[in-house]
Amino acid sequence: MKIPQPFQYQGSKRGLAPAILQYIPLHVRRIVEPFAGSAALSIACAVENRAEEYWLNDHNKPLALLLNLIVNQPETIADAYRKIWRNEDDDCDTLEHYYRIREDFNRTNDPKFLLYLLARCVKGSVRYNSEGLFNQSPDKRRLGTRPATMRDNIISVSMLLRGKTVVTGQDYRDVLANCRETDIVYMDPPYQGVCGERDARYFSGISHDDFVAALDGLNERGIRYLISYDGRLGTQTYGEPLPDYLDLTLVELEAGRSSQATLLGRAETTVESLYISRPLFEEMKHIHHASQTADAGTGIKQKHPRSFASICG
Numbered sequence: 001m002k003i004p005q006p007f008q009y010q011g012s013k014r015g016l017a018p019a020i021l022q023y024i025p026l027h028v029r030r031i032v033e034p035f036a037g038s039a040a041l042s043i044a045c046a047v048e049n050r051a052e053e054y055w056l057n058d059h060n061k062p063l064a065l066l067l068n069l070i071v072n073q074p075e076t077i078a079d080a081y082r083k084i085w086r087n088e089d090d091d092c093d094t095l096e097h098y099y100r101i102r103e104d105f106n107r108t109n110d111p112k113f114l115l116y117l118l119a120r121c122v123k124g125s126v127r128y129n130s131e132g133l134f135n136q137s138p139d140k141r142r143l144g145t146r147p148a149t150m151r152d153n154i155i156s157v158s159m160l161l162r163g164k165t166v167v168t169g170q171d172y173r174d175v176l177a178n179c180r181e182t183d184i185v186y187m188d189p190p191y192q193g194v195c196g197e198r199d200a201r202y203f204s205g206i207s208h209d210d211f212v213a214a215l216d217g218l219n220e221r222g223i224r225y226l227i228s229y230d231g232r233l234g235t236q237t238y239g240e241p242l243p244d245y246l247d248l249t250l251v252e253l254e255a256g257r258s259s260q261a262t263l264l265g266r267a268e269t270t271v272e273s274l275y276i277s278r279p280l281f282e283e284m285k286h287i288h289h290a291s292q293t294a295d296a297g298t299g300i301k302q303k304h305p306r307s308f309a310s311i312c313g
Ligand SMILES: C[S@@+](CC[C@H](N)C(=O)[O-])C[C@H]1O[C@@H](n2cnc3c(N)ncnc32)[C@H](O)[C@@H]1O
Pocket: 009, 010, 011, 012, 013, 014, 034, 035, 036, 037, 038, 039, 040, 041, 057, 058, 059, 060, 170, 171, 172, 173, 188, 189, 190, 191, 202, 203, 204, 205, 206
């Protein structure tokens, strides 16, 4: 089954989800996504019926409310999108309509307006100014997902997650504090180090040191987790690596050809790092032949091939 997408979202892991799933057991009590965004990984897990429950969290509260509506009130949010998208005022210029909805969103924080903005803005890239107001421009070549397609996507996601999913809008540390030993936690925090300036790409960012301390806490409690964190383009690495004492295994996943490199005539691919916690790594060792699947063309490259070679004996 195709992985349905509730809305386009910058940094979505929809494309990488099949590769990441190889490092998650087939049967899990609960998947926790503290940095859910568009919840691509949980949705991919649900397509394969891997977990009994899901916990989706994102500190961007309107986004969390939107996820909750999609899961629990799909008809309501699909109808609201149709009404907003249709732009009943025929004389109204569609760009003007976008800017009006953006103003409505910044005034009310209503998630139905956010859905329209996500569908219509440039590359699904949310952008916030220093006052926390959404300031991304519309994509002038597109009108945004058609309401019928949006409805189908929303209903599919709801069918996969409804009745087994909790959605919250907390800081990730509050989520981690409430995780259990039976959970698998997948973390995809905002990237660091790509642009060097204040990160306007998400509503809030995180501190590297706080994040490392939170991971240390998970290790102490024996909680299994995976993290998409830094990456590299060609030979250039971006993002601060996670420290060795966290005892994580690094797997590199090829995320495809970078459009910037293609423009410059270079054949560079973006590589994203997936860090796997020790208890999860040990568990997967017994149930998964990682090097064989890598050979089978999944696009997976292991940075520490020796440690993975030992998995397969
Ligand atoms: C890289 S995106 C996640 C993308 C997601 N994996 C997907 O497939 O769509 C990171 C997300 O973390 C959220 N975020 C930023 N700071 C946070 C915090 N302190 N606690 C929880 N979520 C946070 C952002 O709002 C953003 O949606």
